[in-house]
Amino acid sequence: MTRYIRHAAAFCALLLIALLVNATRVQVVQSGHFDDNPANRRQAIARFGQPRGDIMVEGRAVTGSQDTGEQLRYERTYKNGPLYAPVTGYASQVYGTTFLENAEDDILSGTDPMLAPLPLWNDISRAQNPGGKVRTTIRAAAQQAAYAGLGGKKGAVAAIEPSTGKILALVSTPSYDPERLSGTSGSVARSWAALNASADKPMLNRAIRQTYPPGSTFKVVTAAAALDAGTVTDLDAATKSPSPYTLPGTSTQLTNEVDGCTNATLRYAFEWSCNTVFAKLGADTGLGDMLGTARNFGFNDSGLKIPSSVAASNFDTAMDDAQLALSSIGQYDTRATPLQMAMVSAAVANGGQVESPHLVDETTTDDGDVVENTGNHSLHQAMNPATAMQLRELMTGVVEEGTGSNAAIPDVTVGGKTGTAQHGIDNSGTPYAWFISWAQKSGEAQPSVAVAVVVEDAAADRGDISGGGSAAPIAKAVMEAVLDGP
Template sequence: MNAPLRRVAISVLVLFTLLIVNVNYIQVVRSDELRNDPSNTRVLAEEYDRERGSIVVDGTEVALSVPTDGRLTYLRQYPQGPVYAPVTGYYSLVYGNTQLERAENEILAGSDPRLTFRRLADLFTGRDPAGGDVVVTLDPAVQETAMAELEGVTGAVAALDPSTGAVLGLASTPSFDPNQLSSHDPQAIRDYAAELEASEHDPRLNRAIGDNYPPGSVFKVIVAAAALANGYTPDSVIPAPDTLTLPGTSTTLENFGGSSCSSTGEQTLIDALTISCNTAFAQLGIDLGEDRVREMAEAFGMDGEGRQIPLPVAPSSMGDPENDAQLGVSSIGQQDVRMTPLQAAMIAAAVANDGTLMNPYLVDQLRAPDLSVLDQTDPEELSEPVSPEVAEQLTEMMTSVVANGSGRAARIPGVEVAGKTGTAQVAEGVPDHNWFIGFAPADDPQIAVAVFVANGGGTGGDTSAPIAREVMRAYLEGQGG
């Protein structure tokens, strides 16, 4: 063989070798990644020939597959579309899947290893293959009330059972209609997606878990907890000046609206939380020191790490203040402090549960097509940020916020409510964010809630607290409370 032929033969051999290696890499190494890629419409098209399992809330299917006469055997439907869209997400020929449709795709699609014997039986019996069901922890009254109360604003509600961590509500507005993204008409799907894309605030984002925001005075519950855990009591007298010059700077910090917290320049810790005194808590955070405040924030879940419920939850953190001046601003929930509404609900839930924070979870059961239970979520303790004694003191202080202070709009007749308001500055000329966290009944907590209204422009007390009141009332009435 002459030299040119030898070079050609070697080149061909190298190319075939690379081709074989690439094919094996794609089919073996990347097979799972490509199969689960939401843009892989071939896999989705194959799945449309199998009845996809349902997402179930309190016995009602909020996502289900129905047979069609078209090329694709099944159509995904969402009977209450926008109400549960922040949780269900969508299942689309064009855009893949999101939220629970993605997080629990293997069960819903019937490809989960726990359904292997079912699939083998289907082959032998000729039975049509089907996916399993996902039963979630949401309470219909909580979810539906939250979505109704949030109508017209950009915001979110997260609600938890304090004793278990079960997610009772996960609402986000604006919302969208997943039916229009899950049709069998690709062009109609793209047109609706373009409409959503053009929205000022993306309706597909679940703001209860998908992003974090400055919490404002909601963070004062963390600082109060750190103080109580380090020798303070609700009656401890702390400085509460009209203005506070931040250490090492000429910058002065004022109270909301330039108000005065106390004619004497000092007040009790419980009074400072009741009226949400900025100067008092900024100085208190500085006096406690960053280590104590950070330790408490992380114990409540603000550790800068994301979590899965199984939906992915954005991290919450107090940031990294570089000096006492920044620590003072952080102590009133500004600077670089960021929190998801779910994290805010976790703070209220831990106080409500005698100081024990339960791991939040959204899925109660995974069921096979024959309704047998494949998996059941057991409540799990996440941490114990404060002792029962400190939790009791915090409850006393948060009850005072609703009874006598900035949270009056959260009052429920005949029910004692504990809570904390928050108003967070965003940027110059941009309306403030509004928050409320709380739980009820204060003496026997059954629900903990956080309400976030983006750029509401008012205060947490007049914007978010009334929403929290209606959500808590709806749940308690449903429980016979």
């Protein structure tokens, strides 16, 4: 009898061990699988069971949370939603998250382990931290100036502090109110359908996710490559540049929108944007040097994050001389985001150094303790410092004597470059108007702001002056907002 009792006890012990092993397997090994299962609503209920942390602009929250009393209790709210949508993105119970709401979701939702008072505390206690805060680098006045300047036209503005890479403004229009996507009601689904069906594409972040032919603003890159390579050594020496210019290996002739471009000096060609001079300059400099300089400015970088991902700007790696000539004036397959062109202008203002652009200054706990400070990081040396000084001189000339006079600010040194990017079949589309610039206050050691503006539906002629007429005043307003601020 004792033997049967021992066997029964051993069998029960084995069953107990099997139960413990299975419980361990379910709760530890397979926990992630069950947590992520769409049928498991516990995670969503917990996620929306407390207020989401706020995104901050100059110490003020531009987001909030509203208690609905429903199962997914707290819905995201936005202050000046259309103004800050390219920065915040949306946080929706139905459609997920985008931009900072997505990139900083762990902080905002309270799931980041760094928010816990002690290491592994949440794993042991199963507690949930209050959502943390994301402090952005955005200047409210600059953001408002950019948004008002675009006035609802299709376009975008990016502004950067050259010495740090801090993004001071990031605007895309037409915009939308992210709060329309908060909650689970039928109106949310209707808003989603309407926003996605709109021909204006209001949810497209044109500042960082849309690339455009940069037109003559790319001549800054071409000039940097030519000066660094020694293709041209004197800003005021005549260039051997015919007008019109026959593209190498073709019978196609390239012309100019202005007079005086035949054998023009680099200074005159830059101030008045002579296509023939820069097309020949790019072809003479060669693909290797042009491509290397473009890469150093940030082109062809598919890994750039601010922390939201940024669409890669393009400069082709394999071209014949005719294609290279067109690419050197920002046409052919050359494409750039407004943020990329702001980086080009910032590099000139910063002695040739490209700082990593970033939108987040720091993240903190709910009560203000710093979790992570972004800091400043250099990406590349785009050009020699001496070349950057020459380009600052050229860009200043554009504003003082050339096509960019609409960006001039009293008692401030302003450098700029206008651009008109032709597109469509046989260039039939309305040109995109571009303007890139930087500004330096009198008495300050270096420029405080660099800006890029693109206006898609600019009612302008095809000359580079359209960039000065449509986009330059917007850049001026943004620069003034930064210079007048703290």
